[in-house]
């Protein structure tokens with residue numbers, strides 16, 4: 778269970794407040810107007826933003842004082858966070874305690890139609906190809922809590938449908954708990970078990 782209680786974060790003279798409970802293995806869609814604080818919530822869970830107050834607990838363990846690298850979190854940023862000096866397959870192979878699950882990575886790349894891109898540098902890929910590579914990397918890493926910020930924004934409708942289904946299948950098969958920021962109602966309908974709509978912040 779992810780339990781976020783009375784979390785408060787200062788942003789540009791405003792205080793953003795969050796309250797959230799999500800059972801293990803569930804997918805939550807996070808929606809709300811631009812600037813309401815969707816990405817800020819993911820950043821706080823991942824440990825990039827210091828809250829003013831409140832707690833973030835994962836399976837009853839407080840995360841607040843853990844460093845970014847000590848949190849049980851795999852995070853897909855809006856800009857895809859791929860290392861440009863490594864090939865795509867090297868990017869995909871990072872972050873595993875033991876050897877990377879190459880067969881699983883290659884099967885995912887084939888399913889998402891990016892198999893031909895694996896030996897290239899991320900800079901040579903289209904936005905949509907990078908997005909699928911970043912999704913494979915984020916979903917197949919070992920951490921149980923998956924944070925996705927606009928993960929399908931650059932995909933055409935057909936590829937989007939394929940990719941959303943792959944994320945759903947992969948998250949469920951591996952028991953992942955997923956928080957996904959999206960502006961698309963159909964992504965939420967297709968993928969999410971629950972929906973959180975963030976609303977305005979209070980002024981300081």
Ligand SMILES: Nc1ncnc2c1ncn2[C@@H]1O[C@H](COP(=O)(O)OP(=O)(O)OP(=O)(O)O)[C@@H](O)[C@H]1O
Nearest residue numbers: 787788789809810811812813814815816817818958
């Ligand atoms: N690194 C930062 N430092 C300070 N303030 C920030 C930072 N990033 C975002 N903000 C501010 O925090 C508020 C919430 O931004 P956030 O990116 O969380 O919104 P969002 O709902 O994800 O928006 P969008 O849908 O446009 O991505 C905004 O007022 C934004 O200007």
